[in-house]
Amino acid sequence: MSTLVALARAQALAAGRAQPITTVRHLHVHDRPLVLIPLAMAGEANAPLAALLGSAEDQPRLLVVRQPRNRDERFAFFAALAGVVVPYLDSFAGATEAVPVDRGRDVRHRFVDAPQIWVPNPGGADFLRLLGRSTRFRRTDGDFPVPPSVPRLGQWLTFLASSAEVPGSSLLVNAVQALTQHWATGQSSAEDAHFGSLFAWITDGAAAAREAENGPVAGPATDPTFDNEILAPLITSADPALSGVLRELLMPTWERMWKSIALLRTLPAGARVASRWDSDRDAYSAYVEHLIEDGSPQPRRDGAVAAAARLQRLENAAARYAVQRAFDDPLVMAEHRLTGQAFGAVVTLAKADRIDDSGKRPVLRPRIMVATTETVRVEPGATLTSPSRPAQKAKVVSVTPAATSTDVVLELSGGMGRKLVAEPGSVPAVGEQLLLTTLSEAYRPGAAFPGPDETPWTHGGPPTHHEVTPVE
Structure with missing residues:
Protein backbone atom coordinates (compact mmCIF):
# COMPACT_ATOMS: atom_id res chain seq x y z
CA MET A 1 0.00 0.00 0.00
CA SER A 2 1.39 3.40 -0.97
CA THR A 3 1.65 6.35 1.42
CA LEU A 4 -1.12 8.33 -0.25
CA VAL A 5 -3.48 5.34 -0.37
CA ALA A 6 -2.83 4.75 3.35
CA LEU A 7 -3.66 8.41 4.00
CA ALA A 8 -6.84 8.12 1.90
CA ARG A 9 -7.88 5.05 3.91
CA ALA A 10 -7.42 6.98 7.15
CA GLN A 11 -9.47 9.87 5.76
CA ALA A 12 -12.17 7.44 4.60
CA LEU A 13 -12.37 5.93 8.08
CA ALA A 14 -12.64 9.39 9.66
CA ALA A 15 -15.23 10.61 7.16
CA GLY A 16 -17.17 7.33 7.02
CA ARG A 17 -17.05 7.32 3.22
CA ALA A 18 -14.63 6.08 0.54
CA GLN A 19 -12.14 8.62 -0.81
CA PRO A 20 -11.08 8.98 -4.47
CA ILE A 21 -7.44 8.09 -5.14
CA THR A 22 -7.40 9.02 -8.83
CA THR A 23 -8.59 11.96 -10.89
CA VAL A 24 -9.28 9.94 -14.05
CA ARG A 25 -10.49 6.46 -14.98
CA HIS A 26 -7.69 4.03 -15.77
CA LEU A 27 -9.65 1.37 -17.62
CA HIS A 28 -11.87 1.24 -20.67
CA VAL A 29 -15.60 0.91 -19.94
CA HIS A 30 -17.49 -0.59 -22.85
CA ASP A 31 -20.80 0.77 -24.14
CA ARG A 32 -22.15 -2.80 -24.33
CA PRO A 33 -20.44 -4.99 -21.73
CA LEU A 34 -21.53 -8.48 -20.78
CA VAL A 35 -22.05 -8.88 -17.04
CA LEU A 36 -21.54 -12.43 -15.79
CA ILE A 37 -22.08 -13.46 -12.16
CA PRO A 38 -21.07 -17.11 -11.64
CA LEU A 39 -22.07 -19.16 -8.63
CA ALA A 40 -20.38 -22.42 -7.64
CA MET A 41 -21.46 -25.26 -5.39
CA ALA A 42 -19.56 -25.52 -2.11
CA GLY A 43 -17.46 -28.64 -1.63
CA GLU A 44 -17.13 -29.37 -5.35
CA ALA A 45 -14.15 -28.10 -7.33
CA ASN A 46 -15.48 -25.57 -9.83
CA ALA A 47 -18.92 -27.22 -9.94
CA PRO A 48 -21.29 -24.61 -11.43
CA LEU A 49 -24.52 -23.94 -9.61
CA ALA A 50 -25.85 -20.92 -11.48
CA ALA A 51 -24.96 -17.88 -13.53
CA LEU A 52 -26.77 -14.58 -14.01
CA LEU A 53 -25.65 -12.84 -17.17
CA GLY A 54 -26.61 -10.44 -19.91
CA SER A 55 -25.52 -7.38 -21.87
CA ALA A 56 -28.52 -5.24 -20.85
CA GLU A 57 -29.36 -4.24 -17.31
CA ASP A 58 -33.08 -4.91 -17.74
CA GLN A 59 -32.59 -8.33 -19.36
CA PRO A 60 -30.77 -10.63 -16.92
CA ARG A 61 -30.75 -14.30 -17.84
CA LEU A 62 -30.47 -16.94 -15.13
CA LEU A 63 -28.90 -20.33 -15.83
CA VAL A 64 -29.25 -22.97 -13.10
CA VAL A 65 -27.84 -26.45 -12.53
CA ARG A 66 -30.48 -28.19 -10.44
CA GLN A 67 -28.18 -31.13 -9.65
CA PRO A 68 -24.55 -29.89 -9.79
CA ARG A 69 -23.15 -33.41 -9.32
CA ASN A 70 -25.00 -34.66 -12.42
CA ARG A 71 -22.61 -34.59 -15.38
CA ASP A 72 -25.33 -34.24 -18.01
CA GLU A 73 -26.88 -31.25 -16.26
CA ARG A 74 -23.50 -29.59 -15.85
CA PHE A 75 -22.72 -29.86 -19.55
CA ALA A 76 -26.22 -28.70 -20.43
CA PHE A 77 -25.38 -25.64 -18.30
CA PHE A 78 -22.10 -25.17 -20.20
CA ALA A 79 -23.95 -25.36 -23.50
CA ALA A 80 -26.53 -22.81 -22.34
CA LEU A 81 -23.75 -20.53 -21.10
CA ALA A 82 -21.96 -20.87 -24.42
CA GLY A 83 -25.20 -19.98 -26.17
CA VAL A 84 -25.07 -16.55 -24.57
CA VAL A 85 -21.34 -15.83 -24.21
CA VAL A 86 -19.96 -17.09 -27.53
CA PRO A 87 -22.40 -15.11 -29.76
CA TYR A 88 -21.59 -11.99 -27.73
CA LEU A 89 -17.85 -12.53 -28.23
CA ASP A 90 -18.27 -13.29 -31.93
CA SER A 91 -20.49 -10.25 -32.52
CA PHE A 92 -17.47 -7.93 -32.54
CA ALA A 93 -15.70 -9.82 -35.33
CA GLY A 94 -17.22 -7.68 -38.06
CA ALA A 95 -16.00 -4.31 -39.29
CA THR A 96 -12.24 -3.79 -39.43
CA GLU A 97 -9.89 -0.85 -39.73
CA ALA A 98 -6.45 -0.48 -41.30
CA VAL A 99 -3.55 0.18 -38.95
CA PRO A 100 -0.23 1.42 -40.39
CA VAL A 101 2.84 -0.64 -39.51
CA ASP A 102 6.53 -0.52 -40.34
CA ARG A 103 6.47 3.30 -40.24
CA GLY A 104 3.60 3.51 -42.67
CA ARG A 105 5.10 1.24 -45.31
CA ASP A 106 2.49 -1.45 -44.69
CA VAL A 107 -0.90 -1.92 -43.02
CA ARG A 108 -2.62 -4.57 -40.97
CA HIS A 109 -6.27 -4.89 -40.04
CA ARG A 110 -8.01 -5.21 -36.70
CA PHE A 111 -11.60 -5.13 -35.58
CA VAL A 112 -13.00 -1.72 -34.71
CA ASP A 113 -14.28 -2.98 -31.37
CA ALA A 114 -13.80 -5.83 -28.92
CA PRO A 115 -15.90 -7.46 -26.20
CA GLN A 116 -15.72 -6.74 -22.48
CA ILE A 117 -16.92 -9.12 -19.78
CA TRP A 118 -17.45 -8.02 -16.18
CA VAL A 119 -17.41 -10.32 -13.16
CA PRO A 120 -17.90 -9.20 -9.54
CA ASN A 121 -14.54 -10.14 -8.05
CA PRO A 122 -11.22 -11.95 -8.64
CA GLY A 123 -12.90 -15.21 -7.61
CA GLY A 124 -15.29 -14.83 -10.53
CA ALA A 125 -12.39 -14.38 -12.95
CA ASP A 126 -10.65 -17.43 -11.49
CA PHE A 127 -13.87 -19.44 -11.85
CA LEU A 128 -13.97 -18.60 -15.57
CA ARG A 129 -10.32 -19.58 -15.94
CA LEU A 130 -10.95 -22.99 -14.37
CA LEU A 131 -14.14 -23.40 -16.38
CA GLY A 132 -12.18 -22.72 -19.56
CA ARG A 133 -9.56 -25.29 -18.61
CA SER A 134 -12.21 -27.94 -17.93
CA THR A 135 -14.13 -27.43 -21.19
CA ARG A 136 -11.72 -26.45 -23.96
CA PHE A 137 -10.48 -30.03 -24.49
CA ARG A 138 -13.91 -31.71 -24.49
CA ARG A 139 -14.61 -33.89 -27.52
CA THR A 140 -17.59 -33.29 -29.76
CA ASP A 141 -17.66 -36.93 -30.91
CA GLY A 142 -16.97 -40.36 -29.49
CA ASP A 143 -17.89 -41.21 -25.91
CA PHE A 144 -19.65 -38.51 -23.91
CA PRO A 145 -19.70 -35.88 -26.70
CA VAL A 146 -20.55 -32.26 -26.00
CA PRO A 147 -21.95 -29.59 -28.33
CA PRO A 148 -19.25 -27.80 -30.40
CA SER A 149 -20.04 -24.57 -28.57
CA VAL A 150 -18.73 -25.99 -25.27
CA PRO A 151 -15.03 -26.38 -26.22
CA ARG A 152 -15.26 -23.08 -28.11
CA LEU A 153 -16.51 -21.46 -24.89
CA GLY A 154 -13.56 -23.01 -23.04
CA GLN A 155 -11.10 -21.56 -25.55
CA TRP A 156 -12.65 -18.10 -25.25
CA LEU A 157 -12.68 -18.19 -21.44
CA THR A 158 -9.04 -19.27 -21.39
CA PHE A 159 -8.15 -16.38 -23.71
CA LEU A 160 -10.05 -13.89 -21.55
CA ALA A 161 -8.54 -15.21 -18.30
CA SER A 162 -5.08 -14.97 -19.83
CA SER A 163 -5.70 -11.38 -20.95
CA ALA A 164 -6.90 -10.47 -17.45
CA GLU A 165 -3.39 -11.22 -16.18
CA VAL A 166 -2.00 -8.42 -18.37
CA PRO A 167 -1.89 -5.16 -16.37
CA GLY A 168 -4.08 -2.53 -18.00
CA SER A 169 -6.14 -4.96 -20.08
CA SER A 170 -9.92 -4.38 -20.10
CA LEU A 171 -11.25 -7.48 -21.87
CA LEU A 172 -12.14 -9.28 -18.62
CA VAL A 173 -12.75 -6.90 -15.72
CA ASN A 174 -13.62 -7.70 -12.13
CA ALA A 175 -15.57 -4.97 -10.36
CA VAL A 176 -13.72 -5.22 -7.06
CA GLN A 177 -10.36 -4.52 -8.68
CA ALA A 178 -11.80 -1.76 -10.86
CA LEU A 179 -13.34 0.05 -7.89
CA THR A 180 -10.34 -0.31 -5.55
CA GLN A 181 -8.10 1.20 -8.24
CA HIS A 182 -10.11 4.41 -8.00
CA TRP A 183 -11.40 4.62 -4.42
CA ALA A 184 -9.97 3.85 -0.98
CA THR A 185 -12.24 2.68 1.81
CA GLY A 186 -11.81 2.72 5.57
CA GLN A 187 -11.61 -1.07 5.77
CA SER A 188 -8.82 -3.55 5.04
CA SER A 189 -7.94 -4.90 1.60
CA ALA A 190 -9.34 -8.28 2.61
CA GLU A 191 -12.67 -6.65 3.52
CA ASP A 192 -12.66 -4.82 0.18
CA ALA A 193 -12.94 -8.22 -1.49
CA HIS A 194 -16.59 -8.26 -0.38
CA PHE A 195 -18.18 -6.57 -3.38
CA GLY A 196 -21.33 -5.45 -1.58
CA SER A 197 -19.41 -3.87 1.29
CA LEU A 198 -16.96 -2.15 -1.06
CA PHE A 199 -19.72 -0.73 -3.22
CA ALA A 200 -21.59 0.54 -0.15
CA TRP A 201 -18.48 2.32 1.15
CA ILE A 202 -18.25 4.23 -2.13
CA THR A 203 -21.93 5.07 -2.63
CA ASP A 204 -23.49 5.27 0.84
CA GLY A 205 -20.78 5.15 3.49
CA ALA A 206 -19.54 3.02 6.36
CA ALA A 207 -22.93 2.35 7.98
CA ALA A 208 -24.33 0.94 4.74
CA ALA A 209 -21.16 -1.11 4.28
CA ARG A 210 -21.69 -2.80 7.66
CA GLU A 211 -25.22 -3.75 6.62
CA ALA A 212 -24.00 -5.01 3.24
CA GLU A 213 -21.63 -7.44 4.96
CA ASN A 214 -24.68 -9.42 6.08
CA GLY A 215 -26.23 -9.39 2.62
CA PRO A 216 -25.87 -11.95 -0.18
CA VAL A 217 -22.39 -12.74 -1.45
CA ALA A 218 -21.32 -11.93 -5.00
CA GLY A 219 -20.06 -15.43 -5.76
CA PRO A 220 -18.61 -17.66 -6.87
CA ALA A 221 -18.74 -19.11 -3.34
CA THR A 222 -21.96 -19.10 -1.35
CA ASP A 223 -22.58 -18.45 2.32
CA PRO A 224 -22.32 -21.62 4.50
CA THR A 225 -25.54 -20.78 6.32
CA PHE A 226 -27.35 -20.40 3.00
CA ASP A 227 -25.85 -23.71 1.81
CA ASN A 228 -26.97 -25.66 4.85
CA GLU A 229 -30.35 -24.13 5.58
CA ILE A 230 -31.70 -23.24 2.12
CA LEU A 231 -29.68 -24.63 -0.76
CA ALA A 232 -29.12 -28.22 0.40
CA PRO A 233 -32.83 -29.03 0.99
CA LEU A 234 -33.79 -27.54 -2.38
CA ILE A 235 -31.20 -29.60 -4.28
CA THR A 236 -31.96 -32.78 -2.35
CA SER A 237 -35.68 -32.57 -3.08
CA ALA A 238 -35.22 -31.22 -6.63
CA ASP A 239 -37.51 -28.37 -5.64
CA PRO A 240 -38.50 -26.18 -8.64
CA ALA A 241 -38.30 -23.18 -6.31
CA LEU A 242 -34.49 -23.35 -6.61
CA SER A 243 -34.39 -20.98 -9.62
CA GLY A 244 -36.40 -18.32 -7.83
CA VAL A 245 -34.22 -18.55 -4.71
CA LEU A 246 -30.99 -18.22 -6.73
CA ARG A 247 -32.37 -15.30 -8.74
CA GLU A 248 -33.25 -13.50 -5.52
CA LEU A 249 -29.75 -14.24 -4.22
CA LEU A 250 -27.98 -12.86 -7.31
CA MET A 251 -30.13 -9.86 -8.23
CA PRO A 252 -28.58 -7.45 -5.65
CA THR A 253 -25.16 -8.19 -7.12
CA TRP A 254 -26.53 -7.76 -10.66
CA GLU A 255 -27.84 -4.30 -9.77
CA ARG A 256 -24.57 -3.30 -8.06
CA MET A 257 -22.56 -4.43 -11.08
CA TRP A 258 -24.42 -2.13 -13.44
CA LYS A 259 -24.30 0.73 -10.94
CA SER A 260 -20.54 0.21 -10.60
CA ILE A 261 -20.12 0.41 -14.37
CA ALA A 262 -22.21 3.60 -14.45
CA LEU A 263 -20.18 5.03 -11.55
CA LEU A 264 -16.90 4.41 -13.35
CA ARG A 265 -18.29 6.01 -16.51
CA THR A 266 -18.69 9.28 -14.59
CA LEU A 267 -14.89 9.54 -14.34
CA PRO A 268 -13.09 10.97 -17.39
CA ALA A 269 -10.91 8.40 -19.14
CA GLY A 270 -7.15 8.78 -18.81
CA ALA A 271 -5.30 9.92 -21.92
CA ARG A 272 -3.62 6.54 -22.42
CA VAL A 273 -6.68 4.35 -21.80
CA ALA A 274 -7.54 4.42 -25.51
CA SER A 275 -4.11 3.11 -26.52
CA ARG A 276 -4.41 0.20 -24.08
CA TRP A 277 -7.86 -0.61 -25.50
CA ASP A 278 -6.25 -0.60 -28.94
CA SER A 279 -3.90 -3.30 -27.63
CA ASP A 280 -6.92 -5.26 -26.39
CA ARG A 281 -8.50 -4.98 -29.83
CA ASP A 282 -5.26 -6.24 -31.35
CA ALA A 283 -5.29 -9.25 -29.01
CA ASP A 294 -6.19 -23.03 -36.69
CA GLY A 295 -8.80 -23.42 -33.99
CA SER A 296 -6.63 -25.56 -31.73
CA PRO A 297 -7.12 -25.07 -27.98
CA GLN A 298 -4.47 -23.52 -25.78
CA PRO A 299 -2.00 -26.05 -24.32
CA ARG A 300 -2.56 -27.35 -20.80
CA ARG A 301 0.62 -25.61 -19.70
CA ASP A 302 3.25 -23.45 -21.38
CA GLY A 303 6.63 -24.85 -22.28
CA ALA A 304 9.75 -23.38 -20.69
CA VAL A 305 10.44 -20.91 -23.50
CA ALA A 306 6.80 -19.85 -23.87
CA ALA A 307 6.49 -19.38 -20.10
CA ALA A 308 9.63 -17.24 -19.96
CA ALA A 309 8.48 -15.10 -22.89
CA ARG A 310 5.05 -14.64 -21.33
CA LEU A 311 6.58 -13.67 -17.98
CA GLN A 312 8.68 -11.02 -19.69
CA ARG A 313 5.64 -9.65 -21.54
CA LEU A 314 3.71 -9.41 -18.27
CA GLU A 315 6.62 -7.68 -16.52
CA ASN A 316 6.94 -5.16 -19.36
CA ALA A 317 3.18 -4.58 -19.35
CA ALA A 318 3.20 -4.00 -15.58
CA ALA A 319 6.02 -1.46 -15.82
CA ARG A 320 4.39 0.30 -18.77
CA TYR A 321 1.00 0.40 -17.04
CA ALA A 322 2.48 1.92 -13.87
CA VAL A 323 4.16 4.66 -15.90
CA GLN A 324 1.03 5.38 -17.96
CA ARG A 325 -1.14 5.67 -14.84
CA ALA A 326 1.33 8.16 -13.36
CA PHE A 327 1.52 10.19 -16.58
CA ASP A 328 -2.28 10.32 -16.85
CA ASP A 329 -3.07 11.10 -13.23
CA PRO A 330 -1.57 13.79 -10.94
CA LEU A 331 -2.69 11.86 -7.85
CA VAL A 332 -0.80 8.76 -8.97
CA MET A 333 2.22 10.85 -9.92
CA ALA A 334 2.14 12.47 -6.47
CA GLU A 335 3.23 9.16 -4.97
CA HIS A 336 6.32 9.20 -7.18
CA ARG A 337 7.02 12.77 -6.15
CA LEU A 338 7.02 11.63 -2.52
CA THR A 339 9.61 8.95 -3.28
CA GLY A 340 11.82 11.30 -5.30
CA GLN A 341 11.14 9.72 -8.68
CA ALA A 342 9.55 12.97 -9.89
CA PHE A 343 9.58 16.67 -9.05
CA GLY A 344 7.89 19.83 -10.25
CA ALA A 345 10.01 22.76 -11.38
CA VAL A 346 9.91 26.06 -13.25
CA VAL A 347 12.24 26.91 -16.15
CA THR A 348 14.56 29.80 -15.20
CA LEU A 349 17.03 29.74 -18.10
CA ALA A 350 16.83 28.32 -21.64
CA LYS A 351 19.30 28.15 -24.50
CA ALA A 352 17.29 26.72 -27.36
CA ASP A 353 19.95 27.06 -30.10
CA ARG A 354 22.82 25.26 -28.38
CA ILE A 355 24.75 22.97 -30.74
CA ASP A 356 26.97 20.13 -29.58
CA ASP A 357 29.83 19.74 -32.08
CA SER A 358 32.02 17.46 -29.99
CA GLY A 359 31.08 14.40 -32.06
CA LYS A 360 31.48 13.45 -35.71
CA ARG A 361 28.69 15.80 -36.69
CA PRO A 362 26.96 18.69 -34.92
CA VAL A 363 23.68 17.94 -33.16
CA LEU A 364 21.07 20.15 -31.54
CA ARG A 365 21.33 19.89 -27.76
CA PRO A 366 19.49 22.76 -26.03
CA ARG A 367 20.04 23.29 -22.31
CA ILE A 368 17.63 24.61 -19.74
CA MET A 369 17.87 25.30 -16.03
CA VAL A 370 14.93 24.60 -13.76
CA ALA A 371 14.38 25.55 -10.14
CA THR A 372 12.41 23.41 -7.69
CA THR A 373 11.55 23.55 -4.01
CA GLU A 374 11.00 19.80 -3.90
CA THR A 375 13.61 17.27 -2.87
CA VAL A 376 15.71 16.19 -5.86
CA ARG A 377 17.06 12.65 -5.65
CA VAL A 378 18.65 12.36 -9.09
CA GLU A 379 22.34 12.41 -9.92
CA PRO A 380 24.13 14.02 -12.88
CA GLY A 381 23.90 11.71 -15.87
CA ALA A 382 20.36 10.53 -15.08
CA THR A 383 17.74 10.78 -17.82
CA LEU A 384 14.39 12.44 -17.10
CA THR A 385 11.19 12.85 -19.08
CA SER A 386 8.13 15.05 -18.76
CA PRO A 387 4.58 13.65 -19.19
CA SER A 388 3.75 16.72 -21.30
CA ARG A 389 6.74 16.00 -23.60
CA PRO A 390 7.09 12.19 -23.59
CA ALA A 391 9.21 12.10 -26.76
CA GLN A 392 11.85 14.40 -25.28
CA LYS A 393 14.67 13.26 -23.01
CA ALA A 394 16.37 15.49 -20.47
CA LYS A 395 19.85 14.50 -19.28
CA VAL A 396 20.83 15.87 -15.88
CA VAL A 397 24.00 17.94 -16.23
CA SER A 398 24.24 19.33 -12.71
CA VAL A 399 22.25 19.60 -9.48
CA THR A 400 22.99 22.69 -7.35
CA PRO A 401 21.23 23.12 -4.01
CA ALA A 402 20.46 26.74 -3.09
CA ALA A 403 19.09 28.36 0.06
CA THR A 404 15.39 27.87 -0.69
CA SER A 405 15.43 25.79 -3.88
CA THR A 406 17.51 23.51 -6.07
CA ASP A 407 18.77 24.41 -9.54
CA VAL A 408 18.96 21.58 -12.07
CA VAL A 409 20.65 21.99 -15.47
CA LEU A 410 19.24 19.70 -18.18
CA GLU A 411 20.39 18.87 -21.70
CA LEU A 412 17.53 18.11 -24.08
CA SER A 413 17.37 15.64 -26.94
CA GLY A 414 14.55 14.35 -29.13
CA GLY A 415 11.16 15.80 -29.90
CA MET A 416 12.54 18.96 -31.53
CA GLY A 417 12.64 18.01 -35.21
CA ARG A 418 15.52 16.77 -37.36
CA LYS A 419 17.19 20.10 -38.11
CA LEU A 420 19.78 22.10 -36.16
CA VAL A 421 17.06 24.59 -35.28
CA ALA A 422 14.44 23.52 -32.76
CA GLU A 423 10.80 23.50 -33.85
CA PRO A 424 8.79 26.34 -32.30
CA GLY A 425 7.55 25.40 -28.85
CA SER A 426 9.62 22.21 -28.67
CA VAL A 427 12.01 23.68 -26.10
CA PRO A 428 10.47 24.70 -22.76
CA ALA A 429 10.40 28.48 -22.39
CA VAL A 430 11.44 30.49 -19.34
CA GLY A 431 8.63 30.53 -16.82
CA GLU A 432 7.09 27.24 -18.00
CA GLN A 433 6.09 24.74 -15.32
CA LEU A 434 7.49 21.25 -15.84
CA LEU A 435 7.02 17.91 -14.13
CA LEU A 436 10.17 15.84 -14.52
CA THR A 437 10.47 12.18 -13.66
CA THR A 438 12.75 9.19 -13.99
CA LEU A 439 9.73 7.19 -15.23
CA SER A 440 9.75 6.51 -18.95
CA GLU A 441 7.36 5.11 -21.56
CA ALA A 442 10.26 4.14 -23.79
CA TYR A 443 9.85 0.88 -25.69
CA ARG A 444 11.40 -2.13 -24.00
CA PRO A 445 12.62 -4.68 -26.53
CA GLY A 446 11.96 -8.31 -25.76
CA ALA A 447 14.78 -10.68 -24.95
CA ALA A 448 15.95 -13.26 -27.47
CA PHE A 449 14.77 -16.66 -26.31
CA PRO A 450 16.00 -19.93 -27.80
CA GLY A 451 13.68 -22.19 -29.72
CA PRO A 452 12.11 -25.09 -27.78
CA ASP A 453 14.34 -27.56 -29.65
CA GLU A 454 17.42 -25.61 -28.52
CA THR A 455 16.71 -25.99 -24.82
CA PRO A 456 18.07 -28.85 -22.69
CA TRP A 457 15.89 -31.86 -22.06
CA THR A 458 15.13 -30.55 -18.56
CA HIS A 459 13.24 -27.67 -20.22
CA GLY A 460 11.41 -29.64 -22.88
CA GLY A 461 14.17 -29.90 -25.47
CA PRO A 462 15.46 -33.02 -27.15
CA PRO A 463 17.06 -35.71 -24.97
CA THR A 464 20.81 -35.82 -24.74
CA HIS A 465 22.40 -38.76 -26.57
CA HIS A 466 25.75 -40.06 -25.32
CA GLU A 467 28.04 -42.29 -27.27
CA VAL A 468 28.43 -45.65 -25.62
CA THR A 469 31.89 -47.18 -25.87
CA PRO A 470 31.59 -50.93 -26.43
CA VAL A 471 33.26 -53.11 -23.83
CA GLU A 472 35.95 -55.36 -25.25
Missing part, protein backbone atom coordinates in the same frame (compact mmCIF):
# COMPACT_ATOMS: atom_id res chain seq x y z
CA TYR A 284 -8.94 -9.96 -29.76
CA SER A 285 -8.38 -9.67 -33.52
CA ALA A 286 -5.37 -11.99 -33.39
CA TYR A 287 -7.29 -14.60 -31.43
CA VAL A 288 -10.26 -14.51 -33.79
CA GLU A 289 -7.81 -15.06 -36.65
CA HIS A 290 -6.32 -18.00 -34.75
CA LEU A 291 -9.77 -19.57 -34.28
CA ILE A 292 -10.52 -19.19 -37.98
CA GLU A 293 -7.20 -20.46 -39.31
